[in-house]
Amino acid sequence: MNLRKITFGSLWGLLMLLINGCQPESQTHTxxxxxxxxxxxxxxxxxxxxxxxxxxxxxxxxxxxVQEGMKITKVQLKSAELSGDSASDLNGIGxxxxxxxxxxxxxxxxxxxxxxxxxxxxxQAILKPSPEAxxxxxxxxxxxxxxxxxxxxxxxxxxxxxxxxFQWEIQYR
Amino acid sequence: xxxxxxxxMGLALCIQAYAIMPSDDGDRLLGVWEPSNGRARVKVEKIxxxxxxxxxxxxxxxxxxxxxxxxxxxxxxANLRNVPxxxxxxxKDFVYQENSQWSEGTIYDPLNGSTYSxxxxxxxxNTLDIRGYIGVSAFGRTDxxxxxxxxx
Amino acid sequence: xxNPFKPCLKTILLxxxxxxxxxxxxxxxxxxxxxxxxxxxxxxxxxxVGFADEGARRYCSPKIEGxxxxxxxxxxxxxxxxxxxxxxxxxxQDKTTNCPQDSVNVLNSRGLRxxxxxxxxxxxNLVWQMGANYWEQRYFMEDPDxxxxxxxxxxxxxxxxxxxxxxxxxxxxxxxxxxxxxxxxQGSADLNGDFSPLxxxxxxxxxxxxxxxxxxxxxxxxxxxxxxxxxxxxxxLNYIPVFLFxxxxxxxxxxxxxxxxxxxxxxxxxxxxxxxxxxxxxEGQSYRLWNTNGTPAKFRDEDLEIRRGEIRLRALYxxxxxxxxxxxxxAGYRINYRYEVDRLVDGQEIYRAFGLLSDAPxxxxxxxxxxxxxxxxxxxxSP
Numbered sequence: 001m002n003l004r005k006i007t008f009g010s011l012w013g014l015l016m017l018l019i020n021g022c023q024p025e026s027q028t029h030t031x032x033x034x035x036x037x038x039x040x041x042x043x044x045x046x047x048x049x050x051x052x053x054x055x056x057x058x059x060x061x062x063x064x065x066v067q068e069g070m071k072i073t074k075v076q077l078k079s080a081e082l083s084g085d086s087a088s089d090l091n092g093i094g095x096x097x098x099x100x101x102x103x104x105x106x107x108x109x110x111x112x113x114x115x116x117x118x119x120x121x122x123x124q125a126i127l128k129p130s131p132e133a134x135x136x137x138x139x140x141x142x143x144x145x146x147x148x149x150x151x152x153x154x155x156x157x158x159x160x161x162x163x164x165x166f167q168w169e170i171q172y173r
Numbered sequence: 174x175x176x177x178x179x180x181x182m183g184l185a186l187c188i189q190a191y192a193i194m195p196s197d198d199g200d201r202l203l204g205v206w207e208p209s210n211g212r213a214r215v216k217v218e219k220i221x222x223x224x225x226x227x228x229x230x231x232x233x234x235x236x237x238x239x240x241x242x243x244x245x246x247x248x249x250x251a252n253l254r255n256v257p258x259x260x261x262x263x264x265k266d267f268v269y270q271e272n273s274q275w276s277e278g279t280i281y282d283p284l285n286g287s288t289y290s291x292x293x294x295x296x297x298x299n300t301l302d303i304r305g306y307i308g309v310s311a312f313g314r315t316d317x318x319x320x321x322x323x324x325x
Numbered sequence: 326x327x328n329p330f331k332p333c334l335k336t337i338l339l340x341x342x343x344x345x346x347x348x349x350x351x352x353x354x355x356x357x358x359x360x361x362x363x364x365x366x367x368x369x370x371x372x373x374v375g376f377a378d379e380g381a382r383r384y385c386s387p388k389i390e391g392x393x394x395x396x397x398x399x400x401x402x403x404x405x406x407x408x409x410x411x412x413x414x415x416x417x418q419d420k421t422t423n424c425p426q427d428s429v430n431v432l433n434s435r436g437l438r439x440x441x442x443x444x445x446x447x448x449x450n451l452v453w454q455m456g457a458n459y460w461e462q463r464y465f466m467e468d469p470d471x472x473x474x475x476x477x478x479x480x481x482x483x484x485x486x487x488x489x490x491x492x493x494x495x496x497x498x499x500x501x502x503x504x505x506x507x508x509x510x511q512g513s514a515d516l517n518g519d520f521s522p523l524x525x526x527x528x529x530x531x532x533x534x535x536x537x538x539x540x541x542x543x544x545x546x547x548x549x550x551x552x553x554x555x556x557x558x559x560x561x562l563n564y565i566p567v568f569l570f571x572x573x574x575x576x577x578x579x580x581x582x583x584x585x586x587x588x589x590x591x592x593x594x595x596x597x598x599x600x601x602x603x604x605x606x607x608e609g610q611s612y613r614l615w616n617t618n619g620t621p622a623k624f625r626d627e628d629l630e631i632r633r634g635e636i637r638l639r640a641l642y643x644x645x646x647x648x649x650x651x652x653x654x655x656a657g658y659r660i661n662y663r664y665e666v667d668r669l670v671d672g673q674e675i676y677r678a679f680g681l682l683s684d685a686p687x688x689x690x691x692x693x694x695x696x697x698x699x700x701x702x703x704x705x706x707s708p
Contacts, residue, residue, distance in 0.1 A: 046229055046259060046260060046371075047227060047229070047257070047259060047260025047261075049218065049220070049227075051220055053221075094257075095256075095257045095260070097256050097257075097260070099262075101220050101221065101223065101225075101266070102221070103221040103222045103223060105223075105266070105268050105277040106277075107266075108265055108266045108279055109220075109225065109262065109265045109266055111250075111253050111256060114252075114253060114255050114256045116244065116255045116256065116257055128252065128255075129252070130250050130252035130253050131252065132250045132252060133250070145220055145221055147220060149227075149260050151257050151259070151260050205371065205374065207376070209383065209384060209386065209449040210386050210545070211383050211504070212545065214371050214374065229371050230371035230372070237575045237576065238576060247596070247597050282708070284390060284597060285394075285597035285598065286597060286598070287648065287649065287708070289708045297378075298377075299376070299377045299378035299381070300378065300381075302448075304447075305708045306708065307397075307648075307649045307705065307707075307708065311443060311444075312397050312443070312705065312707070313444070313447070313707075313708055314444060314447045314707060314708045315447045315448055316449065317448060317449040317450075319376050319377070319378060319381045320376070320377040320378065321374040321375065321376060321377060322374060322375065322376070322377040323373060323374055324373050324374060324375045
């Protein structure tokens with residue numbers, strides 16, 4: 001009886017090895033994306049969202065021609081930087097939260113990165129990404145939204161414009 | 174004269190009809206709402222085609238220990254515990270169905286970091302039944318939210 | 326010849342004109358990036374707002390902040406370590422049978438505990454839940470000298486052969502009167518006895534319990550109330566006052582969950598998914614001696630019920646395994662309060678009111694040791 005179990009177990013293990021071995025190897029690529037976020041004044045104290053619609057273009061993201069059957073298996077945000085046109089643009093902003101959302105009903109919005117409090121005086125805010133946020137499902141869509149919530153500590157009459165630079169680690173095969 | 178009167182009446186009716194009809198029935202959810210416990214106020218906004226509700230006011234906005242504005246300290250993801258609660262989207266990803274219902278969304282309880290499946294039903298223009306549940310609707314709880322307006 | 330359609334054509338053109346004007350006057354907005362707050366209303370501070378519906382009212386919630394989560398489904402197992410059990414002498418109603426006292430070692434007593442509690446109505450102005458539960462306790466005994474059980478005592482025979490079971494339904498209604506005051510009602514009907522899992526007793530042996538509390542909820546972290554209960558928790562029917570006090574400290578670390586005298590616990594919250602408790606719970610019921618399996622013939626006709634009450638001092642640890650699945654682990658000391666056997670009088674139980682109304686003796690006075698116990702349960706908790 002034991003011998004039978006060992007035999008079947010070994011065959012099963014070998015089969016799994018063969019199946020996995022035949023899969024194409026997973027590759028990793030770091031893609032950089034830029035996007036603008038605009039808030040039209042007057043803005044009020046508290047959280048103010050701005051969003052950007054991102055069209056997914058795998059060829060430009062991966063820097064390679066897209067081959068048939070290529071599949072993105074994992075995407076994580078590695079870095080997120082928001083900067084204003086001038087050093088004073090971040091004045092009065094207490095917190096910044098970056099989230100990802102989609103019109104697809106099966107995808108729920110996820111927070112990706114946060115900076116709280118915002119202490120930068122250089123006009124650049126480097127958000128801290130969450131390593132647990134995995135967003136390959138969003139990159140499988142044709143488009144998704146990036147949403148930046150700027151938490152203002154006081155009312156603000158002027159418009160606000162921040163440029164976001166995001167680095168994504170994309171695993172695919 | 175009679176014809177002119179009829180014309181003007183018809184024009185007024187048409188304009189009025191378009192004025193009161195929302196461009197999207199789902200947009201009736203937009204606005205500021207208060208949960209039954211009165212401890213927060215939530216503003217519903219639209220991102221893309223979905224509806225999200227973010228906390229815009231807290232009865233106790235600051236952490237009693239630190240005195241600083243409350244953050245999402247019970248988030249299961251430790252990297253996101255610094256997200257300010259004021260501004261946090263506790264209602265997410267609602268899609269308008271019909272018959273004054275929004276579904277496919279979730280509701281987040283910042284007190285314990287739990288996320289529940291959720292449906293919203295508008296029982297009248299100023300009242301929502303927000304039902305958070307686990308798995309099936311029977312294992313859930315309904316909270317009644319009321320619409321807020323600026324006091325005159 | 327007059328064109329019969331001419332007046333209709335004018336009407337149609339007029340209508341089309343109205344529609345065109347109305348259409349053009351509508352502000353079309355397809356920009357998905359628009360912030361949705363109305364530009365006419367400044368919600369910047371969100372302080373100066375009131376209900377849009379002027380008739381709306383706030384009602385207090387049944388929960389307070391920091392309370393342990395309510396259990397929707399509970400599957401548990403209770404185990405009590407060894408103790409001595411001395412069954413008192415017993416004389417049959419017709420005086421023909423005299424059974425001397427006998428003692429045994431209970432190696433352990435254990436059994437399944439299932440609970441089910443589902444919200445039926447869950448609204449701000451009314452919360453109604455229905456529940457059901459099944460508890461069993463089986464006794465594993467041996468003779469005091471360590472040899473296999475050889476007792477002739479009918480009580481020990483039925484406990485060893487059949488054990489005790491409770492099958493009950495319950496209802497809880499929370500009715501807030503306004504944003505601070507509320508009424509809480511709990512009621513249950515239980516079938517308790519030595520019946521087999523598949524052989525229920527007649528429903529005429531149901532035992533009814535209830536409690537009604539009038540309470541105040543002055544803030545999010547405190548809730549207290551006073552009421553009256555009809556209960557079997559001390560082993561026999563009694564009407565007693567009850568005191569409810571649920572409280573959480575401002576730091577959300579310490580708290581109490583008290584429904585005295587049924588139970589009282591101090592709670593320490595490590596975090597919202599990990600909680601420690603220390604305190605006690607009063608358990609008890611009246612169990613009909615019904616089963617004829619393993620007991621002398623006509624024992625059922627003696628119309629006997631065990632009046633069982635016990636106090637469980639315990640430490641409890643509840644934590645979330647994943648999301649809404651919680652594990653509860655408790656260990657403690659069970660103190661036997663009462664395990665006497667009573668005979669019904671004309672089918673009615675004797676209401677003693679702690680000796681104030683009657684001091685009729687029990688037909689069997691029994692003695693139980695006090696063991697350590699352990700209980701574990703897997704729970705699906707409520708939002």
